[in-house]
Amino acid sequence: MAFGLSIGFAAPVFADNLPDIQRLIKHGQHAQALEKVDQYLSSRPKDAQGRFLKGLILTEMNRPADAIGVFTKLSEDYPELPEPYNNLAVLYAQQKQYDKARTALEMAIRTHPSYAIAYENLGDVYAKLASQAYDKALQLDGANATTQNKLALIRDLISTSGKGNVKPPAPAAIAAAPAPVAVQPAKPAVAPSATVVTTTPGAAAPVAAPTPAASPVAAAVDSKPAAAPAHDAASDDVAKAITAWAKAWSRKDMKAYLAAYASDFNTPKGMGRKAWEAERQQRIGDRPGKISVTVDDPVITINGDRATARFRQHYQAPGLNSSSSKTLVFVRSGGKWLIKEENAR
Numbered sequence: 001m002a003f004g005l006s007i008g009f010a011a012p013v014f015a016d017n018l019p020d021i022q023r024l025i026k027h028g029q030h031a032q033a034l035e036k037v038d039q040y041l042s043s044r045p046k047d048a049q050g051r052f053l054k055g056l057i058l059t060e061m062n063r064p065a066d067a068i069g070v071f072t073k074l075s076e077d078y079p080e081l082p083e084p085y086n087n088l089a090v091l092y093a094q095q096k097q098y099d100k101a102r103t104a105l106e107m108a109i110r111t112h113p114s115y116a117i118a119y120e121n122l123g124d125v126y127a128k129l130a131s132q133a134y135d136k137a138l139q140l141d142g143a144n145a146t147t148q149n150k151l152a153l154i155r156d157l158i159s160t161s162g163k164g165n166v167k168p169p170a171p172a173a174i175a176a177a178p179a180p181v182a183v184q185p186a187k188p189a190v191a192p193s194a195t196v197v198t199t200t201p202g203a204a205a206p207v208a209a210p211t212p213a214a215s216p217v218a219a220a221v222d223s224k225p226a227a228a229p230a231h232d233a234a235s236d237d238v239a240k241a242i243t244a245w246a247k248a249w250s251r252k253d254m255k256a257y258l259a260a261y262a263s264d265f266n267t268p269k270g271m272g273r274k275a276w277e278a279e280r281q282q283r284i285g286d287r288p289g290k291i292s293v294t295v296d297d298p299v300i301t302i303n304g305d306r307a308t309a310r311f312r313q314h315y316q317a318p319g320l321n322s323s324s325s326k327t328l329v330f331v332r333s334g335g336k337w338l339i340k341e342e343n344a345r
Contacts, residue, residue, distance in 0.1 A: 021040070025056065034061070055070035055074065082115045089108070238298075238300050238309055241336070249284060262331055262333060287317065292317070296314075325344065
């Protein structure tokens with residue numbers, strides 16, 4: 001069984017200092033990494049990836065209370081991201097606060113129903129809670145053979161879990177490294193073992209579980225380095241697709257803008273494709289005045305030929321200036337990443 005902290009990264013442009021911070025983490029220079037991330041956050045206090053990195057660094061420095069504070073605030077500011085909830089669950093599990101861990105994982109699943117690692121971790125928490133319940137039952141009735149067998153099965157499950165391959169989901173990168181490389185850190189000292197998410201809010205190929213002695217972040221970086229280039233390239237391609245889409249929108253290039261969408265794009269409210277394109281033409285191509293569309297560093301998750309990008313979109317036009325959270329779901333088709341779904345709030 002494995003709980004996990006994820007650090008996956010993807011952004012069209014590297015954020016200042018964050019790659020350096022990642023290198024410091026990789027080499028175990030946590031004090032220097034913490035100093036640099038604090039400097040970074042002093043000018044960007046709302047930056048999600050920087051804050052996520054700080055939580056990971058504090059976890060590595062054995063400062064769970066501070067790490068919990070960081071991930072708690074991050075989950076409040078970015079409730080759509082499942083990774084902070086997952087990492088909170090890991091920290092709570094390390095402290096044997098399994099009810100809190102369960103609640104955090106349920107929140108992760110609620111925000112991201114396809115977040116496989118959270119389901120696995122939730123199963124681990126339930127197993128531990130079951131073990132505690134059977135222990136209590138045997139204290140009250142030590143001769144109950146059925147309860148003894150159940151407890152033995154649960155303990156065997158706990159002791160053997162974490163072996164083999166673990167498949168971390170694709171959390172969202174938040175703004176620094178070139179791609180969301182979901183990494184499987186070492187198992188924290190809890191029973192059952194914990195999978196800490198070290199992917200700032202990206203999916204990776206199955207990663208063999210590291211040895212218990214390895215640190216979460218170090219294992220994340222070293223567990224399967226060969227997988228990184230493919231995910232880096234895919235994440236870069238998605239980031240470039242987002243940039244091209246925003247630029248086409250800004251210059252009212254409707255041909256390039258509409259070409260960014262897949263042929264089976266999920267149009268809003270079941271609208272027909274032609275009707276949707278006509279509406280976009282009216283709102284973009286026929287709109288008078290200049291349009292500016294920019295996006296903050298996206299959090300990109302890669303899962304095979306499917307990718308999810310979360311970011312803050314800023315829109316400016318005569319009489320309108322808005323900022324909203326947006327999620328784009330991409331599919332890879334003919335070597336291109338095309339928009340399959342688009343959601344804003």
